[in-house]
Amino acid sequence: GESVGLHLPTLSVQEGDNSIINCAYSNSASDYFIWYKQESGKGPQFIIDIRSNMDKRQGQRVTVLLNKTVKHLSLQIAATQPGDSAVYFCAENNNAGNMLTFGGGTRLMVKP
């Protein structure tokens, strides 16, 4: 989702539940997508990536889904843990440039 100033969209989940964080991207020419996790006071940390020729990719406890038809990306976290609490950003890249374009971020809060 989009953030407005300090008001990031927030997802609150119970420890052990699954989390789904969504992102809409804007550039249909983007061919590479990444999810980053950012904890307070730290830089973004790479979680998982996916190329545009795929629609699903799985990592350890995380799955990324890509729907190019509606330009939508999602991050699924299985068995969410307190250490997963952070702000999550999606980012996109296309072959025409070397820059990453970031979405607005979603804050994930895990309740014990």
Add this chain to the structure above:
Amino acid sequence: DAGVTQSPTHLIKTRGQQVTLRCSPKSGHDTVSWYQQALGQGPQFIFQYYEEEERQRGNFPDRFSGHQFPNYSSELNVNALLLGDSALYLCASSSQGRDYEQYFGPGTRLTVT
């Protein structure tokens, strides 16, 4: 294997002053990108350096300039600081040909008063 490092961690400057931020890339990386992250927002691309030259630039004024050294480390310079330049400045490194795999440093928190 050292990751991306940045210095200083925090910095406070006055409007109109100039600032220099420093970044050392992850071992084996030769490309450095700089991003500005305002509070509550996603990082915004400033520019990228490869082979000591600016290769691509985002929508930032000329007050923002940079440099890359032969050892691949980089500096970000901001002149004539404005209050709106207060942000977290992130450095990310990558390898030529794999620029999309960018690894970020912890950032420098710049406050302009």
